[in-house]
Amino acid sequence: MPEPSYSSERPEASTDAPRADGRVGRRIPEATVSRLPLYYRSLLAVAADRTTTVSSERIAELAHVSAAQVRKDLSRLGSYGTRGVGYEVPQLLRLIRSELGLNETWRVIVVGAGNLGRALSQYEGFRSNDFEISALVDSDPLKIGTNVGKLTIESIDDLDSIVAERDIRISILATPAHAAQQVADRLVEAGVLSIMNLAPAILDVPAGVLVRKADLATELQILSFYQHHGQVDLDTSDTVNGGGVPADQ
Amino acid sequence: MPEPSYSSERPEASTDAPRADGRVGRRIPEATVSRLPLYYRSLLAVAADRTTTVSSERIAELAHVSAAQVRKDLSRLGSYGTRGVGYEVPQLLRLIRSELGLNETWRVIVVGAGNLGRALSQYEGFRSNDFEISALVDSDPLKIGTNVGKLTIESIDDLDSIVAERDIRISILATPAHAAQQVADRLVEAGVLSIMNLAPAILDVPAGVLVRKADLATELQILSFYQHHGQVDLDTSDTVNGGGVPADQ
DNA sequence: GACTGTGAATACATTCACAGCG
DNA sequence: CGCTGTGAATGTATTCACAGTC
Structure with a gap:
C-alpha cells in the first residue's frame, strides 16, 4: 500500500541515537513496520500449537512473505534467533509486542x-x-x-x-x-x-x-482497476495470494 | 501502505502487447495504481469549481504527493497534458475513470x-x-x-x-x-x-x-508502533500528512 | 513564460547467496 | 547439519533537473 500504498510520507521511527539499553536504536523501515503485525499474528497461531521454536521459513509461510524477508525484518529488531535452530516463540512474541507498543492498552x-x-x-x-x-x-x-x-x-x-x-x-x-x-x-x-x-x-x-x-x-477502486485490466497472474509461484496486486495483505 | 501495505505479491496490470489503439500497453506500476483514486478524487474537487484546466502542481497539492510524481504517474496513462498549460480536467477525469474501470458499475x-x-x-x-x-x-x-x-x-x-x-x-x-x-x-x-x-x-x-x-x-497496531516510538516528524516540509507514516493516504 | 514529459540520479525494498555458528 | 544474520546484487519507486513545446 501497500499503501498503500499508498505513498506520500517519510516515517522515521526510532532514533539513531544510543539508547538506555546501550544498543544503538535502529531505524525501522516503514515496510518492515507494516509487516510486524503479520508476524505477530503468525506467531500467535504458532504459539497456539504450543510450538516453542519456529524457523523463518515457517513464519514466512504463515505470513505470506519470503523467508529472507522475515529474517531481515526480524534482524532489524535486534533479533534473537539461534542459528541452526530458529526463534524462540515466546521470546519473539514478547519482542514484537513490545516493538508494536502492545504492552500498554x-x-x-x-x-x-x-x-x-x-x-x-x-x-x-x-x-x-x-x-x-x-x-x-x-x-x-x-x-x-x-x-x-x-x-x-x-x-x-x-x-x-x-x-x-x-x-x-x-x-x-x-x-x-x-x-x-x-x-x-x-x-x-x-x-x-x-x-x-x-x-x-x-x-x-x-x-x-x-x-x-x-x-x-x-480500495474498491483499486480492485476495480485490476478487474478491469484482466489481472492475469503469470507468476506460477506458490500462490502467495494470487499473482495478486495489493501492496499489502 | 501504506499499505497499503503489505507486501507479498507481484501485480501485472495491462499487458505489454500492442493494443487496438496502436499504442503499446504500458504496464502500470502498483504504486501508481494505488494513487489513481487519489488523483480521481482530487480532480473531482477541481471539477466542482468548474475549473477546466489544472497543473500537476495543483493536483499534487490536493492529493498530497509531489508534482513530479503526478506527472510521472499520469504520463504512464499515456497522458494528454499540454506543455505550458496543464491538463484538461474533463478529459483527465475520463481517462482516469476509464483506467480504474469505473465506467461500468x-x-x-x-x-x-x-x-x-x-x-x-x-x-x-x-x-x-x-x-x-x-x-x-x-x-x-x-x-x-x-x-x-x-x-x-x-x-x-x-x-x-x-x-x-x-x-x-x-x-x-x-x-x-x-x-x-x-x-x-x-x-x-x-x-x-x-x-x-x-x-x-x-x-x-x-x-x-x-x-x-x-x-x-x-492498522491500529501500526499507529501504535509509531505512537510508541515517538514518531518525530523531521521533514519540515509542507506537512504532506504529518511526517506521517502510512505508505498511503 | 509556463508547464509537461522524461531520462538520469538517488533512495528504498526485496532477493540472493553464503559465511558464521549453535 | 540447519538455520540465522547479513553484505552484495537486483529490482522498484521517487526525485531531480531540464529539454521540449504550446
Missing part, C-alpha cells in the same frame, strides 16, 4: 456515530488486540446520549475534555467525507496524535500527527 | 452480516463511487431473511447462484477471523475474483484471485 476515540462508526466501536477485532474504544462522539444532537453497546454517544463539543481526561492518543475518523477535514482539525487541536481515516477524503494535518488511510472506496 | 457481495458487514452494505461512500452492493450473505439462520436497508440477508449456501446470476466479481469479506479462510475458499469456488478482506486473517487464495487487506486491527 491504547485508548481510542471513534468520531462519527453513523453505521460505520457504531460498528467499529463494537468491533471485536480491536478488543482482542489491545485497543479499547473509550469514546464515541458525534455532532448530531439526536444521537448524543444514545447507547451503543457499553458506550454512550457523546458530543463532539466535549472533545477536548474527553481526550485529555481519558488520555486518548489514537482516533478513528468515521464521518462523511465533507466533515472529515474539519473533524481532523478538532482532533489535532484536542491533542490526538494518530488518526485512522476511514472517510474518503485526503486530510491535511500538521507535522507530527500521523494519518493512516483506511478508505474502503479507494 | 461493479456489483459487490458482502459476506458476514455482523455489525461491520451490515454497516458496509449501507455505506454511502460506495454508492457514490460506482459500486453497488448486490448481496449480503451470512451463515446464521437467525439472520437470514432479515432486512438491512434495501437488502435481505441471504444464505451463504446460495453463494454460487447469487454470484453467477448477479454477475458479481468483487467481494467484501467481513466475517470473524476464524471463518475467513473458509469463506474465502467458497468465494473463489463461486467465481469471485477480488476479495477485500476486512477480517484480521491472512488469506490463502489461488493465483488469479486478488486479495486486498483492509484490516483495521493491523
Whole structure:
C-alpha cells in the first residue's frame, strides 16, 4: 500500500541515537513496520500449537512473505534467533509486542456515530488486540446520549475534555467525507496524535500527527482497476495470494 | 501502505502487447495504481469549481504527493497534458475513470452480516463511487431473511447462484477471523475474483484471485508502533500528512 | 513564460547467496 | 547439519533537473 500504498510520507521511527539499553536504536523501515503485525499474528497461531521454536521459513509461510524477508525484518529488531535452530516463540512474541507498543492498552476515540462508526466501536477485532474504544462522539444532537453497546454517544463539543481526561492518543475518523477535514482539525487541536481515516477524503494535518488511510472506496477502486485490466497472474509461484496486486495483505 | 501495505505479491496490470489503439500497453506500476483514486478524487474537487484546466502542481497539492510524481504517474496513462498549460480536467477525469474501470458499475457481495458487514452494505461512500452492493450473505439462520436497508440477508449456501446470476466479481469479506479462510475458499469456488478482506486473517487464495487487506486491527497496531516510538516528524516540509507514516493516504 | 514529459540520479525494498555458528 | 544474520546484487519507486513545446 501497500499503501498503500499508498505513498506520500517519510516515517522515521526510532532514533539513531544510543539508547538506555546501550544498543544503538535502529531505524525501522516503514515496510518492515507494516509487516510486524503479520508476524505477530503468525506467531500467535504458532504459539497456539504450543510450538516453542519456529524457523523463518515457517513464519514466512504463515505470513505470506519470503523467508529472507522475515529474517531481515526480524534482524532489524535486534533479533534473537539461534542459528541452526530458529526463534524462540515466546521470546519473539514478547519482542514484537513490545516493538508494536502492545504492552500498554491504547485508548481510542471513534468520531462519527453513523453505521460505520457504531460498528467499529463494537468491533471485536480491536478488543482482542489491545485497543479499547473509550469514546464515541458525534455532532448530531439526536444521537448524543444514545447507547451503543457499553458506550454512550457523546458530543463532539466535549472533545477536548474527553481526550485529555481519558488520555486518548489514537482516533478513528468515521464521518462523511465533507466533515472529515474539519473533524481532523478538532482532533489535532484536542491533542490526538494518530488518526485512522476511514472517510474518503485526503486530510491535511500538521507535522507530527500521523494519518493512516483506511478508505474502503479507494480500495474498491483499486480492485476495480485490476478487474478491469484482466489481472492475469503469470507468476506460477506458490500462490502467495494470487499473482495478486495489493501492496499489502 | 501504506499499505497499503503489505507486501507479498507481484501485480501485472495491462499487458505489454500492442493494443487496438496502436499504442503499446504500458504496464502500470502498483504504486501508481494505488494513487489513481487519489488523483480521481482530487480532480473531482477541481471539477466542482468548474475549473477546466489544472497543473500537476495543483493536483499534487490536493492529493498530497509531489508534482513530479503526478506527472510521472499520469504520463504512464499515456497522458494528454499540454506543455505550458496543464491538463484538461474533463478529459483527465475520463481517462482516469476509464483506467480504474469505473465506467461500468461493479456489483459487490458482502459476506458476514455482523455489525461491520451490515454497516458496509449501507455505506454511502460506495454508492457514490460506482459500486453497488448486490448481496449480503451470512451463515446464521437467525439472520437470514432479515432486512438491512434495501437488502435481505441471504444464505451463504446460495453463494454460487447469487454470484453467477448477479454477475458479481468483487467481494467484501467481513466475517470473524476464524471463518475467513473458509469463506474465502467458497468465494473463489463461486467465481469471485477480488476479495477485500476486512477480517484480521491472512488469506490463502489461488493465483488469479486478488486479495486486498483492509484490516483495521493491523492498522491500529501500526499507529501504535509509531505512537510508541515517538514518531518525530523531521521533514519540515509542507506537512504532506504529518511526517506521517502510512505508505498511503 | 509556463508547464509537461522524461531520462538520469538517488533512495528504498526485496532477493540472493553464503559465511558464521549453535 | 540447519538455520540465522547479513553484505552484495537486483529490482522498484521517487526525485531531480531540464529539454521540449504550446
